[in-house]
Every structure is written in C-alpha cells, then in structure tokens.
Amino acid sequence: MQDLFMAGTDTSAITIEWAFAELINNPHVMKKARQEIDSVTRRNRIIEESDLPNLPYLRAIVKETLRLHPAAPLLGRQSTEISNVCGYEIPSKSLLFINLWSMGRDPKIWENPLEFRPESFIEEGQLDVRGQYFQLMPFGTGRRVCPGASLALQIVPSNLAAMIQCFEWKVDGIVSMEEKPGMTVPRAHPLICVPVPRFSVLPSIHSV
Structure with missing residues (x-):
C-alpha cells in the first residue's frame, strides 16, 4: 500500500504542484503554454491525452520541473561487485545513494541551473527522462527504472x-x-x- 500511494500517487501529485508553482511565478511560461494548448484545441474542446505529442512546450515544462524538483531526490542502489569510481573503491554490496536533486542543479551540467526555463529542452532537443541520459534521470535508470514512468508522463502533463x-x-x-x-x-x-474560469461555457470533452 505504501508503494501504491507514495510511488504511484504522491509523486505525481507533488510534481504537478511544483510545476504549477513554477508556472505561477513565471507567467510568461504559463502564457506560452496556454497559447500552445489553444492552438491545438482551437478553444472548442478540453485538452486530451492524445494531444500530448503535439504539445512539445508543455512536455518541456514537465521535464524542467523534474530537473529542479525531482519527486524522489535520492536514488538508492546496491553495488553488485567491486567498482572503482573516480579513484574511490566501492565494495560489493555497498548501499549507494545518487543525489538527483543536486544533479539537476549542478552548474557544471546546466546553464543557469536555478532558473526555470523549459526552452532549454526545446533548444537541446527532446532530452529523454527515462534514464537514457545520466544528467537527467528522475525515474532512475537500468533494469530498476521506475515502472510507473510511462503513467506519470501521461498523468502529469494531461492534468497540468x-x-x-x-x-x-x-x-x-x-x-x-x-x-x-x-x-x-x-x-x-x-x-x-484562486481559479478563474476562462470559458463561460465548458468546452466539449470530445473533439467536434
């Protein structure tokens, strides 16, 4: 039950809340995201999950949120064999913690690391967050990558x-x-x- 609520629900809710806080503090980003959504829906229907491939800026917002605010700040692993990393010998069966929070704010990796700028993910291409790039792996990597990554990458952007x-x-x-x-x-x-409705009548859920 703890895994279900913490890993499957709490992390997605936290990510949405951080993303929204960043959007409120960066109204120009909110405006740009809204323009992208309106161009896809033509303001006559509610956004759907099937629209996500056509919303690159929204997906960049999610990635930027995961960089600055990883829901799980530390990634725990156990070494399977003796390794040498940067001159340090790591014994077999050592408990290792990878600081994802620190990596996302490292000025050696990211330019202006504390600035919320989704455009960086557009400029550098579609940097994957599923563990293929070690500078950004909010879901972990390898065989023990988070099994809920695909679900989170549907729930978070569609709700946002x-x-x-x-x-x-x-x-x-x-x-x-x-x-x-x-x-x-x-x-x-x-x-x-405080939410203020943008429409006097709620758009249709389905496309017209």
Whole structure:
C-alpha cells in the first residue's frame, strides 16, 4: 500500500504542484503554454491525452520541473561487485545513494541551473527522462527504472494542461518555493490560489 500511494500517487501529485508553482511565478511560461494548448484545441474542446505529442512546450515544462524538483531526490542502489569510481573503491554490496536533486542543479551540467526555463529542452532537443541520459534521470535508470514512468508522463502533463487551459490562477504575491524534507520533496507551504474560469461555457470533452 505504501508503494501504491507514495510511488504511484504522491509523486505525481507533488510534481504537478511544483510545476504549477513554477508556472505561477513565471507567467510568461504559463502564457506560452496556454497559447500552445489553444492552438491545438482551437478553444472548442478540453485538452486530451492524445494531444500530448503535439504539445512539445508543455512536455518541456514537465521535464524542467523534474530537473529542479525531482519527486524522489535520492536514488538508492546496491553495488553488485567491486567498482572503482573516480579513484574511490566501492565494495560489493555497498548501499549507494545518487543525489538527483543536486544533479539537476549542478552548474557544471546546466546553464543557469536555478532558473526555470523549459526552452532549454526545446533548444537541446527532446532530452529523454527515462534514464537514457545520466544528467537527467528522475525515474532512475537500468533494469530498476521506475515502472510507473510511462503513467506519470501521461498523468502529469494531461492534468497540468487542463488546469492551464480552463482557468486563470490568482495568487497574492510570489509563491514560496521552500521545500520540506522527506523521502519525497513536497512543498513546505501549501499552494493556495484562486481559479478563474476562462470559458463561460465548458468546452466539449470530445473533439467536434
């Protein structure tokens, strides 16, 4: 049950919340994402999962969120044999922790690492987040990669897209980006904002 709720639900909810907080603090990114969604839906229907391949900027927002706010900050593994890494001997059966949070903010890897800029993923191509590139592997890598990666990459952008499309969001001032420690990285303060509908009549769920 813990795996079901923490790995399958809590992490996706945390990622959506961090993504939305970044969008509120970066209204130009929100505006650009909304324009992309409106161009696909033509403002006459609600965004659907089948639209995700046509929303590269939205997918870049999700990747940028996973870079800055990996839901699981530490990746735990056990070495299967003696290894030598950068001059350090790692004994067999050692418990290893990979700091994904730190890697996503490393200035040796990322330019202006603390800036929320989804455009970097457009400029550098469609950098995969499923463990093929060691500088960005929020779901782990190898044979023990997160089995829920495909589900998360459908749930997070589709829910985020619907929230962007259907509402304007009002907040008082700048949203705090303070983190709370834990096995996952939730927000230290709840994200409180007021939704303002963008449509007087809800668009059709299905395409016309």
